[in-house]
Structure formats: structure tokens, C-alpha cells
Amino acid sequence: METPGSQSSLHRANLERVVRAVRLAGSLTQAEIARTTGLSAATVSNIVRELKDGGTVEVTPTSAGGRRARSVSLSGDAGIVIGVDFGHTHLRVAVGNLAHQVLAEESEPLDVDASSTQGFDRAEELVNRLIAATGVDRSKIAGVGLGVPGPIDVESGTLGSTAILPGWTGTKPAEELRGRLGVPVHVDNDANLGALGELVWGSGRGVRDLAYIKVASGVGAGLVISGKIYRGPGGTAGEIGHITLDESGPVCRCGNRGCLETFAAARYVLPLLQSSHGTDLTMEGVVRLARDGDPGCRRVIADVGRHIGSGVANLCNLLNPSRVVLGGDLAEAGELVLGPIRESVGRYAIPSAARQLSVLPGALGGRAEVLGALALALSEMGDSTLLDSTLHAATPAFT
């Protein structure tokens, strides 16, 4: 941010412009870059040379049968980003590069009762393992995205009370991880990251406004508005789980009655099946049984869908997103749950808003959050971090 308004800032902006164009297209020739960015060929020539010297970009002498086009693409190891996601039962880590490619991904079970220290030990270990496995240069790591399953104040980085990982309340996960890995860590809650993940790699590609509904032990939503995570001024936007559906409904853990969560979240829904299907049931199990035709499970899932649909209808009336993506275990139920959701939306949302809404299952399953963490790391640094390294590497070469 040195001097806004100066020529150097313009140059920087043009660098970013080029990098973004290349990233979006995968690979471009210089002439194509000039056309898509609106810059002149001469400028592009200079910028590409600078980026190449900095190692950000790779120039393959000639690829396809053109005249003599050198295709420019992001060099795979120009920068590495890492996504870490603490889920309710699993810890997932993914390693990607600036070209939006996922190089490696792994998950391992995480003990719910683990202390935060244990959790971070495991995360650090897994990150190191993946870095070693992919053989990337540690110094190339540009940033880490971190997902936590609970309300987090993005400003201060403090984790609020989470019923899922008790004992983590009040910790500052980003600082903790930053201390261990020595690189910038950006944190957000899992619903927001799921939304970002589906937006970039999953069912939300091509859309700029999206709501990601995650149904697990609770119900949360991640909102993407104009391509950016919307957190709201207080950072608690997207609490769709605590919309009131029935003022005299069951008491919710939040203290109100008849929240959507009490009709849809695993903790409230599973008990319904205990007497008939035993106590060891998980949401995953219910979904499996429903797919196999079990009528009780089908009925329960349809009811959950109807209630989620009511919440989505409210969301739709208020925000009018063009796409709603359903994540979490429940998404595995496919049409068994999506049908009732769509039916409810059609019934309760105003027609003009409902008409252009598509409700889709998540395409990434449980991976949405890690990949979202990756996307967060990418978006948080913008292309600027990348360019910083470019500049540092490039300027000595010019003197």
C-alpha cells in the first residue's frame, strides 16, 4: 500500500491484472494477455519478462501450432497455499498452488475431545507431511487458510464458544498456527469456507452470489455476495440455523424455540429414530438407510428437507441468491432431501425470487471446507503477496 496514486501503484495493478488474466485462463500468449487486459503489447512484454524473472510465471517456448506464440502460465511453484480444516470428526489439509490446482490433500480422524494443543500438533504434523510429500519449497508458502467449526471473530481471531470442539473457546487459532508454521494464517468458520470452496471448485462455479447451507450437528450458512464472503458487520451473518420457524416449537440450544436447527440438525433429528432404529445412528447412517429405501429414514429426511426449505425460502426472499448449495452429510441424500427443499422454497418464497433460484447438492462433499480454506488463502493475499515476492526477486536483476 506504499503510495497509492503513484505510477508504481499503477504498475503493480497492471502486474496483478496480468497475473489474474493468466490464472483465469490457465495459459495465454502475450498477445492474448494484451487483448484481455487492454494493455498494449509492449507493456505486456515488459510485465511478462518481469514476472518471468521473478519466477511467478513460466514461459513455454512454443506450445501448439501457431506462428510463434509463447504461452505464458503461472509457474506451479510460484507460490503455495495451504488449507487446514478442523471439522467435527476430521482434520483435513490440502496443498495447492497459485494456479488454483490442488497438489495434495489428506484427512485424518480428529478426536473430538482433543485439546487445542493436541489439535494443532496434529495439524502441524500433517501439513509438514504433505509439504514433504509434494516436495514443494517451504519458502514458497504464501499463506494458510484455516477453517474452524464455530463462530470466530475474524477481526480479533478469537474463537467463540463451540459445542463441537469444547475447550477451544477463547483460543486464537490463526495466531497459534502462524506461530507454528511461520506464515500468514487467515481464519474463518467452516460454513463460510464451504461456501467459498463450492464457489471456486464446486457447484457454485460461474456464480457470484451463493448461499452454502451446511447441515451437520448444527445448521449454518455461508454467504458469498459479489464473489466475497459476507460476514456482516458483527461477523455472525449466515446463522440460518436459528431462524424461527415455529414460535412454540422445541427449545433450541440457543435458548429460543422452534429454530430451524431443532427441525434439521442431527442432534435434534437423530433421537426421532432412536426407538425404531437404535441409538448408534449417525446422520450418515440415516442417509444410507434412506437411499436403501428405509421408509422411516426417508420420511425423516424429507421432513428435514421441508424445514430447510422454509429457511431457504426466507433467505431467498431476503437475499435472493441465484444459487443455494447444500453441504454436509445430508447432501448425500440427493433428491431425497433436495426435492422437499425445492418444494418448500416454491411454496414459501415469493415466486419471482424462487423462479431463478437453483438448489444444488455440494459437489465437493466433505472436502468443501478444506478447499475453501485454500481459496481463502488465495483470496486473502489477493495476488499481492505473489507480486511482492516478484518485486523483491525482480528488482535486483534490474540494477
Place this chain on the structure above:
Amino acid sequence: METPGSQSSLHRANLERVVRAVRLAGSLTQAEIARTTGLSAATVSNIVRELKDGGTVEVTPTSAGGRRARSVSLSGDAGIVIGVDFGHTHLRVAVGNLAHQVLAEESEPLDVDASSTQGFDRAEELVNRLIAATGVDRSKIAGVGLGVPGPIDVESGTLGSTAILPGWTGTKPAEELRGRLGVPVHVDNDANLGALGELVWGSGRGVRDLAYIKVASGVGAGLVISGKIYRGPGGTAGEIGHITLDESGPVCRCGNRGCLETFAAARYVLPLLQSSHGTDLTMEGVVRLARDGDPGCRRVIADVGRHIGSGVANLCNLLNPSRVVLGGDLAEAGELVLGPIRESVGRYAIPSAARQLSVLPGALGGRAEVLGALALALSEMGDSTLLDSTLHAATPAFT
């Protein structure tokens, strides 16, 4: 948008930067501009000269007792914007300048059964009258903001069906007015404009995210997110009136049951008082009686408040705005309605979101929409239109 990335675009950006800084501060010396914008004093000197030659800015030789500071301020007649609002019973027009000052404002009753042609005749006439009254130069009009009381597709400019001004459906108000006045016209619905008005001049000053709830014959909300009107991909965001509060409630004109509107909008609420208070009651009348102590009216207003509060709680959970502003006639009831709203919000919203929410009455009353139309005209042209004229006027002077 000529050539993005060129130096001229940088220059343009710096011009905008200076204009914005001056507008936000009212008046600044060149040194102050340099400090707030981060530009160098020399650059500011050039830019100020250019703006002065273009007539955008005025330089008063010296104002207060400094050393020799020339204070720079936007020249009042650098550009004029006009706001036009078609309300349910009134037509309002306001004239303002680029310094965000309102120069004149007038309203006149509008016959509900007026055809759109008649309406536009009246609007054109009133605009001309105000232009004459303020003595501004017609050629200085940079843009017009237009508010219409119904759903409008901002992309195509076509008005959807409106129960308030029947016979206007399918017209393109912006085109119509543009044809008559010969300047760019930007259109939006009244709830969005009310939100913008309160944001810029009213109860929303200093906030970037705001929801404006307008209760009249229907219930609508205007959402401002990060300082910009949020319309949603389909343009129908903010339909808080058709959130479902009670699945088995009264049938709403939208076809669903138990919409917020059926508990709060005038058309559904007034009949409740007909047997006791007669049939000529208006919402305004109910509010007046309630303020005078009429228990029936007080009860009705409190009930309306409670229901609105339920809707606001949902809104709050989903979007977590920092401020909710209540507009329309109902806002006149003050605490009689705000109290129950806050109570409902406290009851139904999750505590962390409700805690930082302030619910305020609109500060502008029925003027919110016209002023919002003014703000729309200002924001739609950005500072660019302003700068275009500057450039056109300034470049000949340099050759």
C-alpha cells in the same frame, strides 16, 4: 473506461480521489488534500488547478487564520442531481448538488388512479419548476434518480406489477423520464432508495451495512451492504414482507399464508380496527390515536411491532446488519412500535447478532425516498461523470 491500466486512468483515479476527499470533508486546503489522499503536494497542486479550470471546484483565497491556506471546496453548481419519487399518495422532487447539499425539495399529492403519462407530466412539470426556482443551469444536471413504488428490474428498467400504481405495469419509467428531461435517469424501488437516503442523510450515517424496513400498504426492506444497495442477482432482494411467520396464518396477496405482511401491512391491519374505530382509518390515523393513548390502537401497533421484530430477527440472523431503520408512516409511532420490535428481536435473534444491532426510527420521514433518489443519482455517476465534464472543459485550456 477508455484504457484501463494506462497513465491517464491513473490520473483520472487521482482526480476522483481528490474530489472524494474534498466532498467528504466539505472543504480542505491543498496540504490537507495531499495528506489525506497520500498524493504529493505538487500533484495536488496540478489536480486542483485542473479541477478549478473545469469548474468542478472552487478555491476561496483564504478562509480562517492560517498561514496562507486556500481552502478548496466543491463548487455548488459544478453538477446538479435530481431525485424524483413516486410514492403511494405523493410525488416528490428534490434538487441537490454534488456537495451532497439539498437545494430545493417539494412534494405534491399524486392521484393514485393517474395514468403513467399523467404522472410523468406532473413529474416533469415539478422538476422544471424546481429548476427554475433554484436558478440552476439546466446543462449542469448530471443525473436523475427515480423511485417507483414497486418491483422494478433494474437491468431492463421494466416495472413489474404494482398494486399501488396500477396501470404502470410494464412501463419503463427511467426511459420515459429520460426522454422528457434529456439526462441519464437511474431507477430503483422505493425501499432501496429509502435505505440509501437514510444511509446518507438520516439515521444510517456512519454505517456501512443497513436494512431499511418500510411499512406502508406493504412491507419491504432495502438492504445496503458495504455502502451499496444490494439487489441480489435477480433484483428482488429485501422482500422481508413475505417471510413466512406462521404457516397456517392468513392468506397473503402473494398467495402464501402467514407472511409478515399479513401481520404488519396497513391493508391487513386496518380492518382489525374497523368495527371499533370506523372504516376511514389510515395508518397515520392509527399512529396518531395510539400516541394520544387509544388502547386499541396501541395494542395493534405493539402487535405489528412484535411481528416486524420477528422478521427483523430473521434478517438479523442471516445478514447481521449493524443497524435497522424503520421507515414509513409507522415510524412516527416511535417507541410504541420500536419497543416491541426490539423485544422480538431480543427474543428471536441469536444473542451475539442481536447485541450489536440498533433499531432506529427513520430520521427523514417521507423524505427518505426522494433523498435516496438523489443519493442514487450521485452514486450511480460515481464521481466519474463529474470528472468527465471536468476533462472536457479542462483539456481545451491546455492546448
Place this chain on the structure above:
DNA sequence: GCTTAGAGTTCACTAGTTGGACATAGACGG
């Protein structure tokens, strides 16, 4: 084999910002 056309580079030119030198004018102290 010659022509052609698109790709990329080089170079002189130009737009525009900057730092520093300079003139100006009020405030302050004597």
C-alpha cells in the same frame, strides 16, 4: 520458394507523479 500474417521486441515519445528548491505570508518573539 515467396508471400503473408500474427507474435513478440525494441525504441523514441509522452503522460504524469515526485522531490526539492523557491516564493509567500501570517505568527511569534524581541
Place this chain on the structure above:
DNA sequence: CCGTCTATGTCCAACTAGTGAACTCTAAGC
């Protein structure tokens, strides 16, 4: 009442960075 001080605004030379035009290069097409 006068010199000094300090902050303001302007001017100028230097520098940065983008552009158009000319130029070179290569492969395709006839």
C-alpha cells in the same frame, strides 16, 4: 516595528511507466 520561523502553494528537473510504430521472427499457405 522588524526579523525569524513555519507551513502553504508553485515551479522545475528527474524519473517512472505505458504507448505507438517500426522491426524481426516464424510458420502457414499458395
